[in-house]
Amino acid sequence: LDEAAMREAAARLDQLIKPPGSLGRLEELAIRLAGITGTPVAERPLRKAVVVMAGDHGVCDEGVSAFPQEVTPQMVLNFLQGGAAINVLARQTGAEVVCVDIGVKGDLAHERLLSRRVRGGTANMARGAAMTREEAIRALVAGIEVAEELAERGYGLFATGEMGIGNTTPSAALLAVWGGLEAKEVVGRGTGIDDAGLARKREAVERAIAVNRPDEADPLDVLSKLGGLEIAGLAGVIIGAASRRCPVVIDGFISTVAALAACKLAPGAEPYLIASHLSEERGHGLALRKLGLAPMLHLGMRLGEGTGAALVFPLIDAAGGVLREMATFDSAGVSKG
Amino acid sequence: LDEAAMREAAARLDQLIKPPGSLGRLEELAIRLAGITGTPVAERPLRKAVVVMAGDHGVCDEGVSAFPQEVTPQMVLNFLQGGAAINVLARQTGAEVVCVDIGVKGDLAHERLLSRRVRGGTANMARGAAMTREEAIRALVAGIEVAEELAERGYGLFATGEMGIGNTTPSAALLAVWGGLEAKEVVGRGTGIDDAGLARKREAVERAIAVNRPDEADPLDVLSKLGGLEIAGLAGVIIGAASRRCPVVIDGFISTVAALAACKLAPGAEPYLIASHLSEERGHGLALRKLGLAPMLHLGMRLGEGTGAALVFPLIDAAGGVLREMATFDSAGVSKG
Numbered sequence: 001l002d003e004a005a006m007r008e009a010a011a012r013l014d015q016l017i018k019p020p021g022s023l024g025r026l027e028e029l030a031i032r033l034a035g036i037t038g039t040p041v042a043e044r045p046l047r048k049a050v051v052v053m054a055g056d057h058g059v060c061d062e063g064v065s066a067f068p069q070e071v072t073p074q075m076v077l078n079f080l081q082g083g084a085a086i087n088v089l090a091r092q093t094g095a096e097v098v099c100v101d102i103g104v105k106g107d108l109a110h111e112r113l114l115s116r117r118v119r120g121g122t123a124n125m126a127r128g129a130a131m132t133r134e135e136a137i138r139a140l141v142a143g144i145e146v147a148e149e150l151a152e153r154g155y156g157l158f159a160t161g162e163m164g165i166g167n168t169t170p171s172a173a174l175l176a177v178w179g180g181l182e183a184k185e186v187v188g189r190g191t192g193i194d195d196a197g198l199a200r201k202r203e204a205v206e207r208a209i210a211v212n213r214p215d216e217a218d219p220l221d222v223l224s225k226l227g228g229l230e231i232a233g234l235a236g237v238i239i240g241a242a243s244r245r246c247p248v249v250i251d252g253f254i255s256t257v258a259a260l261a262a263c264k265l266a267p268g269a270e271p272y273l274i275a276s277h278l279s280e281e282r283g284h285g286l287a288l289r290k291l292g293l294a295p296m297l298h299l300g301m302r303l304g305e306g307t308g309a310a311l312v313f314p315l316i317d318a319a320g321g322v323l324r325e326m327a328t329f330d331s332a333g334v335s336k337g
Numbered sequence: 338l339d340e341a342a343m344r345e346a347a348a349r350l351d352q353l354i355k356p357p358g359s360l361g362r363l364e365e366l367a368i369r370l371a372g373i374t375g376t377p378v379a380e381r382p383l384r385k386a387v388v389v390m391a392g393d394h395g396v397c398d399e400g401v402s403a404f405p406q407e408v409t410p411q412m413v414l415n416f417l418q419g420g421a422a423i424n425v426l427a428r429q430t431g432a433e434v435v436c437v438d439i440g441v442k443g444d445l446a447h448e449r450l451l452s453r454r455v456r457g458g459t460a461n462m463a464r465g466a467a468m469t470r471e472e473a474i475r476a477l478v479a480g481i482e483v484a485e486e487l488a489e490r491g492y493g494l495f496a497t498g499e500m501g502i503g504n505t506t507p508s509a510a511l512l513a514v515w516g517g518l519e520a521k522e523v524v525g526r527g528t529g530i531d532d533a534g535l536a537r538k539r540e541a542v543e544r545a546i547a548v549n550r551p552d553e554a555d556p557l558d559v560l561s562k563l564g565g566l567e568i569a570g571l572a573g574v575i576i577g578a579a580s581r582r583c584p585v586v587i588d589g590f591i592s593t594v595a596a597l598a599a600c601k602l603a604p605g606a607e608p609y610l611i612a613s614h615l616s617e618e619r620g621h622g623l624a625l626r627k628l629g630l631a632p633m634l635h636l637g638m639r640l641g642e643g644t645g646a647a648l649v650f651p652l653i654d655a656a657g658g659v660l661r662e663m664a665t666f667d668s669a670g671v672s673k674g
Binding site for chain 2: 016017018019020021022023024025026066067068070071074075077078081083084085087088089091092093191192280294295296297298299300301302303307311314315317318321322325326327331332333334335336
């Protein structure tokens with residue numbers, strides 16, 4: 001991060017007509033954005049993109065989700081048609097939704113869909129590796145390239161989103177390994193599975209770890225054996241955004257596990273992460289803590305798609321606006337304490 | 338609240354392409370807004386106004402604030418000139434800042450200032466009643482009238498804001514009485530007072546309660562003896578908004594104590610309150626709990642002015658947008674779980 005820009009932003013914040021530090025995390029955000037972008041006071045808000053990565057999961061064969069797998073491509077089409085929750089929230093916050101097929105099962109085509117398909121869904125991790133090491137790398141690279149292309153096109157602020165029926169299951173498995181946690185601590189109800197399904201999900205996570213024996217010291221080994229294509233793809237987006245000095249807002253449970261993967265692979269990505277909301281999904285708080293991130297929104301959401309992250313865009317714009325537009329004690333003639 | 342409108346909004350939320358309830362408090366907000374306004378699906382976002390009430394406090398003589406009293410009128414002029422934090426955040430969220438002089442010490446005039454001055458600051462509550470009962474009523478009525486005038490002019494969503502050097506001290510005293518709490522539990526650092534000032538502040542609150550012996554069963558007695566003109570005024574704004582079926586977003590500590598006062602005087606106002614952020618100021622969490630409200634934003638802010646409340650406007654617009662714009666399972670051809 002650009003320390004000089006951060007010092008300059010911090011000094012300016014203390015000249016603004018408010019008690020020092022009284023805007024709390026808005027001030028922290030303003031300082032960090034200065035450090036990330038190298039610009040103490042940005043002239044205008046950053047251009048925003050929500051990257052929604054979609055992939056399918058072989059582990060659905062174990063009955064781990066409340067919805068059938070066909071919902072993954074159906075929802076992708078909805079993202080492209082503009083009728084999903086993330087479209088509504090992105091429109092309201094002035095963000096573009098960029099939809100990427102990184103591994104949806106079955107054929108999918110649409111003029112606005114970025115097709116970066118590595119394979120048509122993962123294999124069932126409860127019976128073997130979800131992906132090969134090479135496939136995980138290809139998904140990561142695809143994510144990095146998407147972020148770089150968007151940065152080229154002028155986007156300066158990213159949010160992660162995902163769609164993939166079953167994807168809280170691999171996320172829980174990854175968090176169990178990287179967090180040193182048991183399946184029962186990290187497995188939650190996802191889109192709303194019943195008690196029997198929850199037990200199956202827990203068992204699938206335990207079996208996947210037992211069958212695959214991932215090497216905790218080798219992030220790519222863990223990610224390929226227990227991950228998902230969209231999780232690897234989002235890890236790539238995060239790494240690509242960081243490499244272009246763009247901040248990236250992390251959505252809920254799956255996105256936060258993708259951020260964990262990104263930071264395992266590229267620890268330098270950490271300061272580029274901005275936490276958004278605290279999801280209802282069981283493992284989310286644990287995953288955030290593992291990254292040392294504190295959520296700003298407490299809304300009890302559990303939808304994914306990038307919806308929680310998009311709701312943070314106005315807070316980021318607010319942080320920038322405060323630096324840009326507020327008067328100083330001197331200019332306004334206000335007495336200091 | 339309009340139960341039929343709430344049922345209709347809830348039914349529509351469950352038809353939208355997302356797992357039921359997965360948008361959490363955004364869904365609760367959408368349902369409550371339907372109940373408040375009587376419109377299940379609003380055609381457009383509500384017009385927003387942040388009402389900033391300004392008043393001075395005789396208790397400043399006890400050395401309870403980090404800033405001198407002259408800052409109150411100085412900041413009011415800044416609100417009117419557009420350079421304060423609340424102006425920046427209101428512009429970003431499409432809200433109007435309405436500034437009311439309900440009891441600033443000394444002369445103040447500006448073409449956009451609503452002058453509703455009851456008296457030029459309260460008396461020192463550590464030595465006697467802050468206001469007479471009649472003055473508290475006049476401040477309440479002024480607030481009710483401001484809300485009603487704004488509702489007449491088409492504003493449909495309010496936020497409370499305040500400015501008044503020293504006003505966390507009367508707020509702490511009111512919360513101590515209404516919450517059955519001790520001074521040390523409710524007195525915080527306000528704009529940033531040092532340890533010696535904190536001790537003086539605690540003592541001032543204790544003395545104010547001992548000297549005035551407010552009758553807890555008589556909300557007007559408590560409010561007039563220990564309150565502030567802007568606190569009474571905001572309680573009036575809340576009551577006026579509720580009477581016009583307008584939701585009102587409650588800012589930080591002082592605003593939340595004003596909401597407590599409003600609900601003591603008019604318990605029917607409660608369902609019209611929308612909590613915003615959790616302030617750093619010590620007593621805020623306690624005051625929210627007393628009202629049964631949970632904050633949505635955790636930003637460690639402690640500025641007042643309505644800044645935390647304004648940051649909730651985009652969330653309210655998001656809740657409305659979801660209901661208005663999202664596709665349904667049927668229209669989008671998505672399989673249900």
